[in-house]
Amino acid sequence: MTQPAPAAEAATHKSTPADGGSPWRAAVARADVRTLSLLGVLAALIVIGGITQPDSFLDSDNVQLILTQASVIGVVTVGMTFVIISGGIDLSVGAIVALASVWATTVATQDFGFAGILFTAVIVGMGCGLVNGVLIAYGAIVPFIATLAMLAAGRGLALQITDGKTQMVTVDGVLKLGERDSYILGIPPLVLVFAAVTVVGWLILNRTTFGRRSVAVGGNAEAARLAGIDVRRQRLYLYLLSGLCCGIAAFLLIILSGSGQNTNGNLYELDAIAAVIIGGTLLSGGRGTITGSVLGVLIFTTIQNIFALNNLETATQQIAKGAIIVAAVLVQRRSATTS
């Protein structure tokens, strides 16, 4: 909670690697109490799942299922982590996923096959991120408002493109990626993409100047500016990064559902923000971890899986989800303050 302002630290370390030791030891050292408590929550959930549904919860199909379902929102959450660490917020992620997925699945893109769909999804995602970034960094519009506007406009545009219709994907290569034949060593390709995005995100945050600048801007923007960081450009890049993650997530969702629909990515903004916060990132910026966010996503997905396997009703699911969010944050705060 009371770490020194990282701006000065970032400025002095600007061109040198953060740690001299092996990355593994550094990682272990950084794995603070919060991360361990999250692992504890996840382990507890796994025990609950294993006890209530021993036959279906612990089999490999279900593990694949949980990881696959975590992939789409997980990629979005990695981008969201950067934005929140920098003291911002991105409410438009769900809308960007919807817009990217419908644009990428229009009839026109299908003629260009796999590459056309992937390219369109990523470009649309980054385009939206760029607009967010320019509005926030150079238009001086607060992130909450700028991305709220993008949420509304993006959803509207997605609806206009689809006319309310579900756009089916006809490109075999895309559809195949979501099916069992494409699993690599038993791992669905979606999960591999999620893992890659997580690793790259972790490296960027912890091993690059860009990562330290992001933290510095969130800790104290004025100090960061005085230390020579171009705060505005940094903010622009951060929303662009979030948009890129949404574009990738949209492509994963297309693979998963075999279609594009304007309702895609519904409430992703809330799920991603919740996962980031549960993961121990400060909503006010300045501190946060990718590992925590990804664990937050896995906790959510595992909860939903356990609910479905136990055939809980929707109302019960929602109440229990709320209770678990509060419990997870309380446990974390307790373990963080007592350490």
Place this chain on the structure above:
Amino acid sequence: MPSHTSRRGLLFGAAALSTGALITGCTSNESKDDDSDDKSQQVADDKPGKKVTIGFAGPQADHGWLNAINDNAKKRAEKYSDVTLEATEGSNDTAAQIGQVETLINKKVDVLVVLPADGKALTQVGLKAMKAGIPVVNLDRVFASPQAYRCWIGGDNYGMGLSAGHYIGEKLKDKKNARVVELAGLDNLELTKQRSKGFDDALKNYPNIKKVARQAADFTVESGQSKMSQLLQAQKNFDALWNHDDDQGVGALRAIKQAGRDDFLMVGGAGALSAMQAIEADNSVLKATVLYPPTMAASAIDLARALGQGKGVNGMAEFEIPSFVTCYSAVVDKENVGQYMSTGFK
């Protein structure tokens, strides 16, 4: 009330039935200018009659079925040379839709057709239209007060559940300890509860069948894929699945394919084109879908036109159009899919 209706029916109904249709059929040219009191005996038909302006306020078409509703209304209105359709931009915002209906009232349209985003919230403006002398045809989502509409036409959610339950029941009636799974729609909506109630009630007729699981999705492809893949994981074997909605069914079918399962029969709901095509191709677990016909919007235009022209409904002895019409939730399977294919919506 019943005696009143039957008296009218007895006195004039028979005459209207036997001769009314004949008269309008043969002498429609003359009767067009005829303002005598036997006008009320006429039934609406395709021939041009008195010009009618119909105001149409529909919801935002953010879903295949709602899109089909708007399409059906517009296409049917184009069919009649005597009908002018004043359609507002669809809206899911209650305040905006109230404003749109008020604008149509101010324009003094002859008849209103309203599919409210929220029936209860639009009741007041329905009453206002009726008081202004504009009859309202309330489409599908029902107003809170019968005084707010002259005629209601809509679908039967409970009946959808019944039809699905009976279809599955008949298919599985010889199977001992049959297991059924339900993928419901959005649980926040009352209609979802009605569909489930109808399904459960139908299954009570088949003591050999047990519903072993029910999960609710959100009517979207994404939620359908997600919830169905979890249901498949939870239920390693079952005999039939009822999915409330064909849009989320696209996702459910995808999940079924991804899990490599084909050991059960699936019944869908609503009547999407993709579902009908899959039923016709017969290459997936989807064997039938229960209709919630979007053609009701076309019927609403028919009823509105008849109201505007002061005519009754063809094939019925009533002088006036009925006050309540509930569409039947037919089951479309491989046998009859050809007949319904044209009503399938994208």
